[in-house]
Amino acid sequence: APQLMAQTGENGAGKSTLIKIISGVTRPDAGTVAFEGREVAFATPQEANAAGIVTIFQELSVMPDLSVADNISITRPPRRLGLIDHRAQRRRAEELLARVGCEDINPIERVRNLPLSRRQMVEIAKALGRNPKLLILDEATSALTAADVERVYGILHKLRSEGLGLLYISHRMHEIKELADTISVFRNGRHVETFPTGTRNDEAIIGMMIGREYKNVYPPKPVRAAPPAPVLEVRNLGWVDRLHDISVTVGKGEIVGLGGLDGQGQRELLLALFGVLRGVEGSVEVEGRPVKPGSPAAATRRDVGMALIPEDRKTEGLMLPMSIGDNISLTALRKLTRGVVIDAGAEKSSIAAMVEKLQIKIGSVAD
Template structure:
């Protein structure tokens, strides 16, 4: 379906693609893998007509091509669904799918009945039901993705590219997405799938191509790889080096966070937990189990109806994030773009945001002090950014996460809550973030970590609580951690004996 030979693409000071070869067949799901900066995005933009290669050849449907624009590539049957969906939230599902080419009546007016009928047909091909008249801004992210895919089908798509499609969905939504992608594959559509979640690759892909530093590393059938060989090819070091060593068990440290009989309806019904100084406590469970809501209730960004939260023996008042920060609680949200980063502000302002009083004198912010802190933390956290006055929006997911980590470390926290700390982050950056988290714990910070990636929970946490339907179902010590043990508790009918119900 698509073949790229000897593709080179350079930008000022950077050679993004260096003699890259790539091919994907009709009726297959082809995974394109690599760390951030490996050249994946540049290759996709060359393939889709957004970039013109400096050299090399593109062959699509057996015909040599030189795309003049992304529109020309789209008209040929190539459609890219980026991680940031390109939809109009105030328009309906049907209007989004047919924007720019709506069916017309013989009088030249938009034929809304035909548009709704064709929208229903496109969604039916995906096995998905949506009201064509529904406002897109009111839909879930999973439903919005289906609208994007239906839009592609409406263009007679031959090649569909998905960039990190599961970064903002999980659980049943991921299962549904995979079923629909397999259905498209079986219809002969060529699908290129980009993801940092390696378990998805083995569940979905037929073949794999790996890039590193703008060059081909390895390609082949998914059956030729295992998790260890994938990681080694992508980052150049073994899987065993991904997680920092867990320190030996020490005598019980002081309790930093104590949560008793916490209730934050509708998701959190009853939760007890403790986190000690220097401990990384994992919070696992299926989507909808209440993990994130527990974090918000502790931090005060969600009201709690019942229960107590104490930090170092002192009560933390409900619904008061500012007071939580003042007392020494940091919270890195799972939604770094929607709730974490200050997109229009530079790096230094993102780092100092929680504690501006520290950088204020006589009512005025002292920018040199903010910049000095940012300069120090850029080096400390190994953040790849031109400088403290640079913007944050264009940075890789890993570097954005490091900025948020440095933000909360600046308040010298007693407790750091991390919700999906490596979401949308490549394998190499994950290893760096894991190192930072373990280093923070070694300094005595209590860490409460939520993650949907079980290998991450197992590799990093000292102890794990497993939740289901707003309750803690059981606890697992480091030596008993396994995916099977976690899933057994996550799907149990009743809490394990001795645990909170």
């Protein structure tokens, strides 16, 4: 019978590494993989796709400068007289977008113009276009709105009823219980236990994930004797037709959440504060001093002291051709430079300290 198996565990538990092995991205050092009753060893993702194993990775693979239709048919575009049949390609994209409940996405729209949640839905449509026998989803709902998450739930239930095998990677307990027939827990690169959904409570599952008794994940919030001093004050911020008269204050030691449906200006507000957007109106103060960063570089200066974790870390946050260590030290080079030369010793110490502080699980900073 078709099944949806969920794999769960903390970040760095080995979930993504396992699916990379199954899908031909990484070669295992030991052991075997069997698919449809026979042993397989895929050297590339293309080989896995040809066998019927399709993976939607946590990092999206859509090409931002191509259209939605181009992305969906990127590996097998329909052809006529040796040329790409763009009309047939658009029809195919419309069919697959309808299958994932996204008829509102224009097939000829460039992916770059879509919010991240819509790009994720294009990725799912693209995967279904390859007619998988086994569909693997790695944190597939991490960037989705609540409405799109419900769409994905419906899609997965339907695919399971059609006989498709599904392997779902997540550490969200409510998703796992909603979707999975069986749950498999990983910790520190090892399989801990596999069991039917509903046979373990949340505390037991989390205990398997972290390797100790589950108690309070979040400590109680401290009671403040007085309102915190403001570290950021934004007044009457506006930008073209996307941001209108926005005012917000963030106190020291305070977490402020921005709510709203996807695409309602939250991202633009952060980009405006960080100096990415031009023509921003209104005033911004940091610790009582007026600031107006004209660029991200200006926003990160010591006298401003801002940092931004962007929505799409792959294209906006990281330099993928560079090593882990180089990415960590990239924004701190001013502190690590003597004259025009980077102090290699200071850089190495700084990287090691950050890896330790954030408990980053890596093989080597040179990777």
